[in-house]
Structures are given as C-alpha cells and as structure tokens.
Amino acid sequence: MGEEKIRVVVVGAKGKMGRETVKAVMNDPELDFVGAVDRTLDGVQVSEVLGFDCGEAAFYNDLGKALIDTNATVMIDFTNPSVVKGNLDKAIELGVRPVVGTTGMTPEEIANWDRECREREIGGLIAPNFAIGAILMMRFSAMAAKYMPHVEIIEMHHDQKLDAPSGTALKTLELIAKEREAMGQGHPNEHETITGSRGGDYEGMRVHSVRLPGYVAHQQVIFGGLGQTLTLRHDSINRESFMPGVVMSCKMVMNYTGLVYGLENLLD
Known part of the structure; x- marks a missing residue:
C-alpha cells in the first residue's frame, strides 16, 4: 500500500x-x-x-x-x-x-x-512569493548588497493588488538590510516636487510600486556604484x-x- x-x-x-x-x-x-x-x-x-x-x-x-x-x-x-x-x-x-x-x-x-x-x-x-526565480532574486540581492549598498526596488503588479509595496519587495528589503548598514540615499537636500516621487523609505532604501492592468508580478532590484549599475529582475509571466x-x-x-x-x- x-x-x-x-x-x-x-x-x-x-x-x-x-x-x-x-x-x-x-x-x-x-x-x-x-x-x-x-x-x-x-x-x-x-x-x-x-x-x-x-x-x-x-x-x-x-x-x-x-x-x-x-x-x-x-x-x-x-x-x-x-x-x-x-x-x-x-x-x-x-x-x-x-x-x-x-x-x-x-x-x-x-x-x-x-x-x-x-x-x-x-x-x-x-510566502510573499512562491516563484523559485523570485526566491533566487532575493538571495542574489542580499549577496550583491554586501558590495553595492546603494539600492532601489521597483515592483510592478496587476491593478487589483491591495497592498503596496508587495510582500516580495518587503522581504527583499529585509534580506538586504541584514547585509548593509542603514543609510540615506540620494542628495541630502533633494526635494520632492510631487510628494512620494522618491518612493517609500526602508532604512534608506527606496521602493516604488507600480499598479497597472497587464502585469502579473514583476520586480527589479537596482544597485548603483561608481561608474556602474547592476539590475536583478524577475518576471512572473503567468500564475x-x-x-x-x-x-x-x-x-x-x-x-x-x-x-x-x-x-x-x-x-x-
């Protein structure tokens, strides 16, 4: 049996x-x-x-x-x-x-x-995300943050999603925060002409949420360094x-x- x-x-x-x-x-x-x-x-x-x-x-x-x-x-x-x-x-x-x-x-x-x-x-x-590729993106982001601590996240989801930022973005930020010290990013005197233009702030990291029809679940983690950038991106094409x-x-x-x-x- x-x-x-x-x-x-x-x-x-x-x-x-x-x-x-x-x-x-x-x-x-x-x-x-x-x-x-x-x-x-x-x-x-x-x-x-x-x-x-x-x-x-x-x-x-x-x-x-x-x-x-x-x-x-x-x-x-x-x-x-x-x-x-x-x-x-x-x-x-x-x-x-x-x-x-x-x-x-x-x-x-x-x-x-x-x-x-x-x-x-x-x-x-x-689980904020069940896609294996998204899990790998989070892990790779934590690895990259050790060497490139300046980072922003853009997450894009369908327009019926209720929470912002997404659970995946929050989990990514938490994992990165374990690998870098909290710090401000951008010019110390920067000014938002439209409130919220610089996105949400999580220990100095900025996160931006896009909600539009046509998307399923997508995220970019963008690292900036001297003379270079690194972008890690995951796309769920369908459920x-x-x-x-x-x-x-x-x-x-x-x-x-x-x-x-x-x-x-x-x-x-």
Missing part, C-alpha cells in the same frame, strides 16, 4: 490564483484535492464552477466545516488580508497546516502563529510560475514544526 496522500483544501479557489492552485494539486500524485472554500458557494461541485475535472470535491462556505468534513491535512490560502488572518487562526486551531500566499501580516502576528503551530506540533508557511513552489510547500510543511515566513527558508 502506498503512502497516504496529503489532503488539501483550497481557500479562494474561484479566484485566478485559486484556479491554478486547484489544477496543480490535482496534477500531483502526492496531493489529494478534497475541498474548496468560497463564502458565496456551499455544496456545489468544484468541477461545475471551475469548468475542469476536480474529482468529487465540493465548495464550502464555512472554512471550519470544510477542514473538519474533509479531514484536511493542508489549507492553501490565496485570499486577501481582510480574511486570511481568521483563516489562519481556524486552520491552526484545528491542527491543519497552513500554506498562505496572502501578504500584509505584521511580524507580531506571524510570531503568534508560529508559537501556536509549535504548540500543536504542526508546520506552516507564509503557473507560482505552482511548483506551492506544491513543494504542501509537502515540506509536513516535515517541520512552526510557522516559516518566506519560501527561501525551506530551500537548500
């Missing part, structure tokens, strides 16, 4: 990221898609709504009921900051491992969820780019205890 599959419930399955997630879970032999959550649907077959074969899985309008009825092992959440916190609380309370792509949580909240996960002896993950990282995360949260923030912490 083979190993028991990881039973996955997807919250926000009707959305763009949710649809791709359901497909990815369905296509992996180690995962079992057992249910979906949407506040407007209850008892409807997921296949009927998404338009492709999703087995016998149905929609629930109550997360707790979904996790209990399906005996879920992992909850994947790609909703929004207004509901994800309650979803995390409920999943951890029921001993279900959360894999979350929604951003906007505070370090204090993350620390609390980490403690609760440890108390229940389960693993969990909150499929996130799926290998999502599938990998569902398996990895089975192997540790506590809540990890950032997929890079699970890579070699």
Whole structure:
C-alpha cells in the first residue's frame, strides 16, 4: 500500500490564483484535492464552477466545516488580508497546516502563529512569493548588497493588488538590510516636487510600486556604484510560475514544526 496522500483544501479557489492552485494539486500524485472554500458557494461541485475535472470535491462556505468534513491535512490560502488572518487562526486551531500566499501580516502576528503551530506540533508557511526565480532574486540581492549598498526596488503588479509595496519587495528589503548598514540615499537636500516621487523609505532604501492592468508580478532590484549599475529582475509571466513552489510547500510543511515566513527558508 502506498503512502497516504496529503489532503488539501483550497481557500479562494474561484479566484485566478485559486484556479491554478486547484489544477496543480490535482496534477500531483502526492496531493489529494478534497475541498474548496468560497463564502458565496456551499455544496456545489468544484468541477461545475471551475469548468475542469476536480474529482468529487465540493465548495464550502464555512472554512471550519470544510477542514473538519474533509479531514484536511493542508489549507492553501490565496485570499486577501481582510480574511486570511481568521483563516489562519481556524486552520491552526484545528491542527491543519497552513500554506498562505496572502501578504500584509505584521511580524507580531506571524510570531503568534508560529508559537501556536509549535504548540500543536504542526508546520506552516507564509510566502510573499512562491516563484523559485523570485526566491533566487532575493538571495542574489542580499549577496550583491554586501558590495553595492546603494539600492532601489521597483515592483510592478496587476491593478487589483491591495497592498503596496508587495510582500516580495518587503522581504527583499529585509534580506538586504541584514547585509548593509542603514543609510540615506540620494542628495541630502533633494526635494520632492510631487510628494512620494522618491518612493517609500526602508532604512534608506527606496521602493516604488507600480499598479497597472497587464502585469502579473514583476520586480527589479537596482544597485548603483561608481561608474556602474547592476539590475536583478524577475518576471512572473503567468500564475503557473507560482505552482511548483506551492506544491513543494504542501509537502515540506509536513516535515517541520512552526510557522516559516518566506519560501527561501525551506530551500537548500
């Protein structure tokens, strides 16, 4: 008899990221898609709504009921900051491992969820970005900052994204800040003719957020030095780019205890 599959419930399955997630879970032999959550649907077959074969899985309008009825092992959440916190609380309370792509949580909240996960002896993950290329961009940025500490970030996302700067940009800034001293950039007497022109300030580093239709998720990390610049750029052309990282995360949260923030912490 083979190993028991990881039973996955997807919250926000009707959305763009949710649809791709359901497909990815369905296509992996180690995962079992057992249910979906949407506040407007209850008892409807997921296949009927998404338009492709999703087995016998149905929609629930109550997360707790979904996790209990399906005996879920992992909850994947790609909703929004207004509901994800309650979803995390409920999943951890029921001993279900959360894999979350929604951003906007505070370090204090993350620390609390980490403690609760440890108390229940389960693993969990909150990842600003599941694209492996984006994780590498963050790592390379931290490496470059040791030698080129003057840096600005331009991140570009679709116009339906709620938080700015993006979680990926914030995580990149945090990683760079560990490698360089906080310092001002630009002329000390510079003046913004239009407020906000120089972007947000994170320990002297500037971050600029672009929100336009047509984008998915993109980021440039620009380093400046004497007579030279270095640009590290990652582009997610479509939402499929996130799926290998999502599938990998569902398996990895089975192997540790506590809540990890950032997929890079699970890579070699």
